[in-house]
Amino acid sequence: xxxxxxxxxxxxxxxxxxxxxxxxxxxxxxxxxxxxxxxxxxxxxxxxxxxxxxxxxxxxxxxxxxxxxxxxxxxxxxxxxxxxxxxxxxxxxxxxxxxxxxxxxxxxxxxxxxxxxxxxxxxxxxxxxxxxxxxxxxxxxxxxxxxxxxxxxxxxxxxxxxxxxxxxxxxxxxxxxxxxxxxxxxxxxxxxxxxxxxxxxxxxxxxxxxxxxxxxxxxxxxxxxxxxxxxxxxxxxxxxxxxxxxxxxxxxxxxxxxxxxxxxxxxxxxxxxxxxxxxxxxxxxxxxxxxxxxxxxxxxxxxxxxxxxxxxxxxxxxxxxxxxxxxxxxxxxxxxxxxxxxxxxxxxxxxxxxxxxxxxxxxxxxxxxxxxxx
Numbered sequence: 001x002x003x004x005x006x007x008x009x010x011x012x013x014x015x016x017x018x019x020x021x022x023x024x025x026x027x028x029x030x031x032x033x034x035x036x037x038x039x040x041x042x043x044x045x046x047x048x049x050x051x052x053x054x055x056x057x058x059x060x061x062x063x064x065x066x067x068x069x070x071x072x073x074x075x076x077x078x079x080x081x082x083x084x085x086x087x088x089x090x091x092x093x094x095x096x097x098x099x100x101x102x103x104x105x106x107x108x109x110x111x112x113x114x115x116x117x118x119x120x121x122x123x124x125x126x127x128x129x130x131x132x133x134x135x136x137x138x139x140x141x142x143x144x145x146x147x148x149x150x151x152x153x154x155x156x157x158x159x160x161x162x163x164x165x166x167x168x169x170x171x172x173x174x175x176x177x178x179x180x181x182x183x184x185x186x187x188x189x190x191x192x193x194x195x196x197x198x199x200x201x202x203x204x205x206x207x208x209x210x211x212x213x214x215x216x217x218x219x220x221x222x223x224x225x226x227x228x229x230x231x232x233x234x235x236x237x238x239x240x241x242x243x244x245x246x247x248x249x250x251x252x253x254x255x256x257x258x259x260x261x262x263x264x265x266x267x268x269x270x271x272x273x274x275x276x277x278x279x280x281x282x283x284x285x286x287x288x289x290x291x292x293x294x295x296x297x298x299x300x301x302x303x304x305x306x307x308x309x310x311x312x313x314x315x316x317x318x319x320x321x322x323x324x325x326x327x328x329x330x331x332x333x334x335x336x337x338x339x340x341x342x343x344x345x346x347x348x349x350x351x352x353x354x355x356x357x358x359x360x361x362x363x364x365x366x367x368x369x370x371x372x373x374x
């Protein structure tokens with residue numbers, strides 16, 4: 001481990017130069033927190049050129065392990081909900097379910113959290129415990145509560161935190177419910193994506209406190225939001241920009257697709273906006289506002305399918321020459337709603353996500369609007 005101090009300093013210099021670390025106290029926390037201590041169970045590396053994506057374990061005995069711990073990259077630490085790096089040999093093709101987020105995003109979010117000395121913080125998504133340790137160094141263990149939905153992940157994080165000298169309040173449970181025992185909190189930060197801000201988070205944040213979380217949709221666009229909680233039980237704020245992405249909280253994952261709908265229908269029309277509009281990150285975010293329950297699938301012959309499983313609504317788009325055609329079925333016209341919202345957004349100057357505002361009632365819907373830029 002003789003190279004570890006130099007690697008940690010190299011990472012810190014990188015984080016400072018790119019603006020992720022902006023204040024002396026967070027710089028001190030980053031300098032004091034050894035990321036490799038939270039990755040001793042290994043992680044999964046993507047196998048180059050694999051299709052579909054394969055991953056192979058990288059363990060502490062591997063020569064590349066320590067340098068990779070200090071790369072500014074997200075490192076997958078769990079596959080398919082139960083599989084840890086030490087559980088397998090060779091390659092695995094299942095989907096990641098837990099990771100150590102790239103340090104530049106971790107520190108950027110902690111800076112964006114705008115904490116001050118003496119503040120009480122709830123972290124939703126302990127993960128490896130690395131970000132929890134940073135919070136503990138900055139605020140003190142007693143002021144940090146962290147909730148992790150996966151008991152095995154939570155246990156590993158508790159061990160790593162104890163080995164680095166930190167004993168915060170750790171809870172294995174549903175982070176979307178918060179942790180009322182230690183409320184009220186001055187700040188809540190989520191290291192998982194959510195489709196809507198849970199009412200419990202608002203209720204457990206003191207008026208004037210802030211919630212920092214990534215708002216996601218099932219079409220794959222997401223953004224970091226910072227909301228202030230008000231005396232009347234509402235919360236409001238803005239998206240911060242930067243195309244921030246996290247794994248969705250498990251209760252917010254989309255439903256299984258099941259059997260795809262029969263899309264044979266002769267009620268086809270010319271699409272005002274084609275499916276290629278959804279290749280733009282911000283336009284896709286707008287589409288998610290219009291059709292929040294819809295998933296986007298690419299099916300045979302280059303066709304795009306939007307599917308709301310629970311409602312049974314769908315829209316199938318195909319390109320014919322330079323023109324896009326759309327067929328729709330079910331109780332709602334998904335693509336009509338998407339076209340309407342994207343057209344309004346374009347009419348208003350196609351503002352970036354940092355121009356979007358979010359309002360959430362503790363017992364009501366989440367609303368998003370954007371500033372007009374012309």
